[in-house]
Amino acid sequence: MIDWNPLLLTFKLALITTILLLVISIPLAYWLAHTRSRIKPIAETLVSMPLVLPPTVIGFYMLLAFSPSNAFGDWLDQWLGIRLVFSFEGLVLGSLIYSLPFMVHPIQAGFANLSPSLQNASYVMGKSKLTTLIKVLLPNMKPSLITGIILAFAHTIGEFGVVLMIGGNLSGKTRVASIAIYDEVESLNYAAANTYSLILFGITFIILLMVYLVNGGYFTKFGRDD
Amino acid sequence: MVVTLLNLVGMIEISLQKILKSSTGEMKLDLKMQFEEGKLITVYGKSGAGKSTLLMLLAGLMNPEKGYISMGENIWTDTQNKIFLPPQKRNIGFVFQEYALFPNMTVRENLCFGLGKGQSKNIVDKLVDIIDLGQLQNRKPNTLSGGQKQRVALARALVNKPKMLLLDEPLSALDQEMRLKLQSYILEVHREFGLTTLLISHDVSEIIRLSDFMIEMDQGKITRQGNPAEMFTNNRVNAKFQFTGEIISMVKQDFIVILTVLIGNDLVKVIANDQEATSLQIGDKVLIASKAFNPIIHKIS
Numbered sequence: 001m002i003d004w005n006p007l008l009l010t011f012k013l014a015l016i017t018t019i020l021l022l023v024i025s026i027p028l029a030y031w032l033a034h035t036r037s038r039i040k041p042i043a044e045t046l047v048s049m050p051l052v053l054p055p056t057v058i059g060f061y062m063l064l065a066f067s068p069s070n071a072f073g074d075w076l077d078q079w080l081g082i083r084l085v086f087s088f089e090g091l092v093l094g095s096l097i098y099s100l101p102f103m104v105h106p107i108q109a110g111f112a113n114l115s116p117s118l119q120n121a122s123y124v125m126g127k128s129k130l131t132t133l134i135k136v137l138l139p140n141m142k143p144s145l146i147t148g149i150i151l152a153f154a155h156t157i158g159e160f161g162v163v164l165m166i167g168g169n170l171s172g173k174t175r176v177a178s179i180a181i182y183d184e185v186e187s188l189n190y191a192a193a194n195t196y197s198l199i200l201f202g203i204t205f206i207i208l209l210m211v212y213l214v215n216g217g218y219f220t221k222f223g224r225d226d
Numbered sequence: 227m228v229v230t231l232l233n234l235v236g237m238i239e240i241s242l243q244k245i246l247k248s249s250t251g252e253m254k255l256d257l258k259m260q261f262e263e264g265k266l267i268t269v270y271g272k273s274g275a276g277k278s279t280l281l282m283l284l285a286g287l288m289n290p291e292k293g294y295i296s297m298g299e300n301i302w303t304d305t306q307n308k309i310f311l312p313p314q315k316r317n318i319g320f321v322f323q324e325y326a327l328f329p330n331m332t333v334r335e336n337l338c339f340g341l342g343k344g345q346s347k348n349i350v351d352k353l354v355d356i357i358d359l360g361q362l363q364n365r366k367p368n369t370l371s372g373g374q375k376q377r378v379a380l381a382r383a384l385v386n387k388p389k390m391l392l393l394d395e396p397l398s399a400l401d402q403e404m405r406l407k408l409q410s411y412i413l414e415v416h417r418e419f420g421l422t423t424l425l426i427s428h429d430v431s432e433i434i435r436l437s438d439f440m441i442e443m444d445q446g447k448i449t450r451q452g453n454p455a456e457m458f459t460n461n462r463v464n465a466k467f468q469f470t471g472e473i474i475s476m477v478k479q480d481f482i483v484i485l486t487v488l489i490g491n492d493l494v495k496v497i498a499n500d501q502e503a504t505s506l507q508i509g510d511k512v513l514i515a516s517k518a519f520n521p522i523i524h525k526i527s
Contacts (some may be wrong), residue, residue, distance in 0.1 A: 117326035120287050123313040124320045125340040126386055135339070139330035 002195050005172050006180035013088070013176060014156040017095040018103075021152050022145075024096070025103040030133065032104070033111035048101050055098060059165025062094055066166070086168045091176070094162040102151040110144025111137065146214050154207045157200065236263050238390075238422060242283055242293035246276060246446065255279055255290075255446035261439060263298060263389070266416050266423040268433045268454060271443035277426045278323075280443075281392045284424070285320055286313035297390065297422070319383030319391040319421075323398065325375040327367035333378050334363040340385030353381040356418065357411055373404035377411065384415055391416070393425040397432065402491050405429070409436055430458055430470045430511050431490070459513055468515035469494075473508050487512060 032044060050058060066073045066084035076082045084090035114137060122132040138145065160178040167174030169183060177196050184193035237260060244255045255276045261267060269277045282288040284295060286302065289310060295303040302311045327336050337350045337359075354360055357377050367375060376396055383391060393412070397405045409432060416423045427433050433440055433454045440454040450457060458470065471489035478484075483503035487494050496514060498506065506512065 115324060115326065117322040117324055118328060120282075120285070120313070121320065121322060121326040121328075121382075122339075123287065124285050124316070124318055125382075126314045126317075126342060127339075128314065136328050136330075140328065 002192050003171075003180070006175050006177045006196065007199060009088075009172070009175065010157055010177040013091055013095060014153045016092055017099060017156045018149055018153045020092070020096060021099060021103040022149060025100070025107050025148065026133075026138070029104050029107035030111055030137075032108050047104050050098050051101050055159065055161030056165055058097055059094060059162040062090070062097075062162070062166045066090060085166060086170060086174060088167075088173055091163055091167045091174055094166045095156045095159060098159055098162050099152045099155045102155045103148040106144045106148040106151065107141070110141035113144075114140060143214055147211055150207055150211050150214075154204055157204060157207075236298055237261070237296075238263060238298075239294065239296045240284070242280070242290045242295070244279070244283070244288070244290045244293070246279060248274060250274070253446045257443075257446070257448055259441065259448065259451070263422045264420060265438045266413075266421075266425065266436055268437035268440045269424060269426045269443060270428065270433060270440055271449075275443040276446040277443055278394055281320070281394055281424065281426065284390070285318055285392060286311060286316050317386065317388050317390075319386075319388035321376070321379045321383050321391070321393045321396045323394045323396070325367070325372075325379045327375055327378055327382070329367055332364050332366055333359060333370075336367065336378060337382050337385050340382055342386055345386070349385055349387065353384055356414060357381045373400050373408065376400065376404075376408060380408070380411060380415070384419060387419065389420075389422060391421045391423045393423065395426045395428070398428065405432065406490075412436065434458065434470070459515075468513055470511060470513050473506060473510045473512055476503065476506065476508060478503070485512075487514060489514070 028047070032040065032047070063085060064070065066076065068074050068077045068083065068085070073083075073085065076084065082089065084093055118136055118140065119132055122136045123129075127135070158178065159176070160182070163174065163176055163179060164182075167176075167179075169175050169179050175183070177200055181193045181196045181200075184190070184196070239260050241258045242255060243257075246253045246255055253274075253276065257276075257280065269280060271277055279288065283290055283293070283303070290303065290305060292305050293303055294305070295301075300311075301309055302316055303309065327333075328339065331339060334350070334354075337353065338347065341347065341350070354363065357380060359377060359381060362370065362374060362378065367378065370378065376399075380396070396412075397408050400408060412423070412425070413436060415421065425436065427436075437454050440451065440457055441448055442450040442457070459468070469489045471487040471494065473485055474488050474493065475486040476483050477486075481500055483498045483500065483506075485496050485498050485503075485506070487496060494514070
């Protein structure tokens with residue numbers, strides 16, 4: 001039997017990352033879709049950086065920043081009792097940055113595609129911005145939200161470089177499935193590596209298939225209402 | 227602004243300046259108008275004249291660079307004193323050109339969404355009744371026809387009992403029959419709820435039928451204003467009969483030209499002489515009037 005811990009850890013990481021990203025990305029995407037601020041291009045660039053930057057670069061700088069041997073990491077450790085290097089919390093933070101564009105982009109596109117009249121109609125009916133967002137805007141961009149959720153989840157499952165840099169390979173703490181595969185191959189344990197790989201292969205196939213089914217309108221209840 | 231202190235109750239005062247950026251370059255919107263509450267006013271003009279912007283500014287969905295809007299004693303916008311009442315607090319109804327119904331809600335939910343906290347649902351039932359939405363209440367907007375959607379949008383705009391109703395070309399996408407029906411609904415609710423209504427329209431017969439007062443805009447400025455029937459006829463005729471229609475075809479025969487004119491749903495053939503015909507072309511809106519003579523009258527119902 002294989003050790004199930006790396007797989008469980010992977011899904012726990014993906015789940016927590018996805019939930020936190022959803023909470024962060026809705027206001028961020030709303031702002032990006034509506035702002036005319038001059039810093040918008042810079043903000044958009046930063047959000048998109050993880051798409052092209054090698055994950056090891058993100059991991060490397062996080063490792064430097066959060067290591068207790070330098071000022072910031074030391075301050076976190078001493079004052080807040082948080083150690084982000086070689087811990088699960090550190091993995092979550094790394095994954096948030098790494099998967100941010102996969103959540104923000106679909107949601108931002110969703111906001112941009114909604115007719116501004118929907119929002120205007122709600123405002124003149126006396127509804128606040130928050131009520132309008134929750135009752136009018138978000139329910140009418142479900143496909144975008146679902147796409148964001150699925151992509152962020154799937155992308156976090158596939159993470160390797162960031163995790164290896166900042167989390168290392170601690171069993172039960174930071175050894176996620178992708179690391180476990182690498183570890184098993186290194187110890188020439190191909191059967192176990194194959195089992196992990198097959199499971200990840202199957203799961204990511206199903207997850208991405210769902211994205212295309214949702215966006216193709218094959219699930220009518222998620223279909224766009226226009 | 228001194229005028230604000232003398233502002234009369236029951237008057238609506240608008241003075242707005244804003245630079246508009248469009249595909250054809252910059253245009254300065256510069257408007258000043260004043261009218262009594264309770265009137266139905268039409269705004270007429272070419273597309274790009276700034277009509278929709280005027281409604282957005284009134285609703286508080288846009289901000290002028292300089293300006294002042296007051297309705298009775300309430301000041302909505304006053305850039306000099308940095309007053310800007312948000313759209314939520316202006317108590318207006320707005321019917322958008324593309325309906326803007328919420329696709330995730332049924333017709334009834336769309337209407338109920340406009341209710342204030344603790345407001346009774348009686349108003350929804352009353353509107354459903356007046357605008358004949360009984361059959362449609364549980365349908366989702368994307369299953370409705372254009373005319374049905376526009377009726378729902380009209381009803382929805384009235385749920386929070388606004389004092390002012392803004393209509394942005396609400397009927398332009400509808401066929402003639404639907405138009406006439408919607409026009410009666412608009413007139414009915416305008417009177418029933420004592421509204422001040424601003425309507426953007428391109429349709430001459432619609433304007434003459436509905437409005438008390440008309441404003442013509444071009445390039446962001448008011449070019450003319452006054453009584454609609456007088457404005458379209460330029461006071462030149464004193465007719466017993468007059469209709470407006472659109473020229474569908476022109477056939478020249480010797481010294482005369484036979485015009486086919488679409489008036490409402492009817493095609494009417496009229497004769498024009500050579501001289502008259504030179505200023506006309508297909509697609510023109512025309513007024514056809516005839517002075518007193520003995521008409522034939524058939525009772526049809």
